[in-house]
Amino acid sequence: GAGVSQTPSNKVTEKGKYVELRCDPISGHTALYWYRQSLGQGPEFLIYFQGTGAADDSGLPNDRFFAVRPEGSVSTLKIQRTERGDSAVYLCASSFLDGYEQYFGPGTRLTVT
């Protein structure tokens, strides 16, 4: 079946602009995660959804970052007033609620110029 998909694959934006990154999880997966991977580093947790609600948003770096999952499926990560330090690969993963394995998408590479 289809895996986790993320769009766009690459996004270049100017400093100060607003961006939206989309994640389409595997059908039936109620848990959804966002991670951020800076160059040469491992992914860092941002936010976790159980269904429609954010169960843990402790990894969001500041209030410029926000994520939604209104229908419990597709999720959008929103970044306001982008800064050059936001440049990274944003990874999305999904899993069954009690599943141990998280399935990752190919990520969105965000470049802020």
Added chain:
Amino acid sequence: AQTVTQSQPEMSVQEAETVTLSCTYDTSESDYYLFWYKQPPSRQMILVIRQEAYKQQNATENRFSVNFQKAAKSFSLKISDSQLGDAAMYFCAYRSAREAGANSKLTFGKGITLSVRP
């Protein structure tokens, strides 16, 4: 908070040889999962192998096996009969085994770049 340390930034192995990638972690929990993920240039993270902390037996998946030393908080990955397709970044990751939910997030190490020489 849990931490995962991968102190080797790069390793190289000859095709068909065996290589071991090191990982240590720190936690106060007794029940957890440990994982090795592979990330090729395509960026897609692929699960290689997992280990449940309550199991004493080391996990094995074909050419991949782990050496899990719970007391030492060590979790190394051994790749046997290395192939050109094994070249990638490898990440060690930790996840709490407490109830699903906020504890389900993965904590990753910095990763190690593995190259395979033909």
